[in-house]
Amino acid sequence: MKQSHTTPDVSVDVVLLTLDEGMLKVALHKRASAPGKGSLALPGGYVHVDEDASLEATAYRVLREKTGLEPRYLEQLRTFGGPERDPRGWSVAVSHVALIPHGELSQAGAGVFHFYDVDDLPDLAFDHAGQIQEAVQRVRNKASYSTLPCWLLPELFTLTQLQGIYEQIFGETVSRGTFRSRLGIRVSEVTPGESADEADILIATEQFQGGNQRPARLFRVNRLSLFKRAFW
């Protein structure tokens, strides 16, 4: 390896998004140390070359250490680098975006995270506001041709909950019929142990949610079809 003064620092940041009260929100914490002590920032940390097997492993470790969280959906967003973004010198931040149901996040992140509407951000440390803007744009774009928003729901969800998620992301209300035809849903009824067809977006389970009169069937996402079809 090269001398330390010629090598940038490398950290991983995570834009952790959730839906709360009908708004897409980002999880921020107050920095405990300088630079930017006390200011709001994304969760993140340096790559530990002695323990991390990949950049994604760094992202998972950082979240685990801060909150015990392990998001089911995490992808790399983009890498930011330059001499100005951190006062300590030339630095590289490999930014990730993760989606997580609000119930899970607020439980694991209690006392650590504060939630802010992504369209009304407070002042943030470093270039974190820019990272959040890019992450939100990515999620809104991908929502139009993928099942990405499903990851904002619990593992099992009703079709009504799914419709609510899409409406919240796009800020548009649609009728139940319109939603289902736009979604072009193909639902597979898979018995446990059997595998789903790649063409099916959702997998119907044998479980139902509440209601004495009309219990709603619970679905889960078919991981095989994650980016297979236009949704919206």
Next chain:
Amino acid sequence: MKQSHTTPDVSVDVVLLTLDEGMLKVALHKRASAPGKGSLALPGGYVHVDEDASLEATAYRVLREKTGLEPRYLEQLRTFGGPERDPRGWSVAVSHVALIPHGELSQAGAGVFHFYDVDDLPDLAFDHAGQIQEAVQRVRNKASYSTLPCWLLPELFTLTQLQGIYEQIFGETVSRGTFRSRLGIRVSEVTPGESADEADILIATEQFQGGNQRPARLFRVNRLSLFKRAFW
């Protein structure tokens, strides 16, 4: 900054793509030094913290130093990192993809680059084969909803040349009429100094190419509409 043994090395690699003899090809060079001396690799190099203003600046500097090239289209692909990808230790490679017309590339890169069909790659150093596969997938995906392939043409091009580029990328021949309707072309006739409408994909110039009988009008890309419409 941290001690050098706890910080990964950071380099930038560029997947330089071009169209040659109807095939999408990648520019590779033979490594002059260890590790992997003599093996084929993507152009790349370490971030120089004393001179580079950003990761993109590193990518442009590396290409300039190797060949004098400055691609008109360059974007970040993804960042690869881990303890195994380089025998020198934990390393991070910020991978970029660039598109360049073959005439420009073969002139500037003469004696430096060798060109290989992206669907029939030789053995490559490090994780460069994986980087190329991701870059090609990205370009083929984006080609279906953007003017990206235009960057494989010279700055001024005819509609016939443009059609040829799309056919080469997708491996499908279409009639002239079908191509133009799929393209949904909106052409703006802009006089010098005037700015184009964001809705127009191509800008008609006052220049024509060859042919005594039916000279073909030359067009250029409207940068404002780069990712505005579905193409294919």
